[in-house]
Amino acid sequence: MLELIESLQEIKKDIELLSGQTLSDCYQCGECTAGCPTAFAMEPVPSQAIRLLQLGKFNEVLNSTGIWLCASCNVCGERCPRGVDYGKIADALRTIVLRNKLTHLTLEKIDKQFISDAPQQAFIAAFRKYTT
DSSP: OHHHHHHHHHHHHHHHHHHOOOGGGOOOOOHHHHHOTTGGGOSSOHHHHHHHHHTTOHHHHHTSSHHHHOOOOSHHHHHOTTOOOHHHHHHHHHHHHHHTTOOOOOGGGSOHHHHHHSOHHHHHHHHHHHOO
């Protein structure tokens, strides 16, 4: 049990170090989610994701689609009364996923029509963002 607690603390420390944000600063006011332009498609939404992280439910957030849909537009950080920027947290979570090679996207899973229609730069940028 102690090893699990140490492991959870290590993940939390990694997230906070990579993002420069303190998870415990969030008190769940919901301003980040209210202003988020992509929250309608995110699961969990930013405020829920931060709460799950505070509760140590890292796998739920790391395996979610929400971290990949964050536009990193900084609306959440500007609206937050405590200055918590979920965009930076989502960036850190994506980094953790990619470093641990947990990515679920492969070239074979991408629609062939999308590959031919998408601008090359957008396709390459997306592939770099979502894969290792």
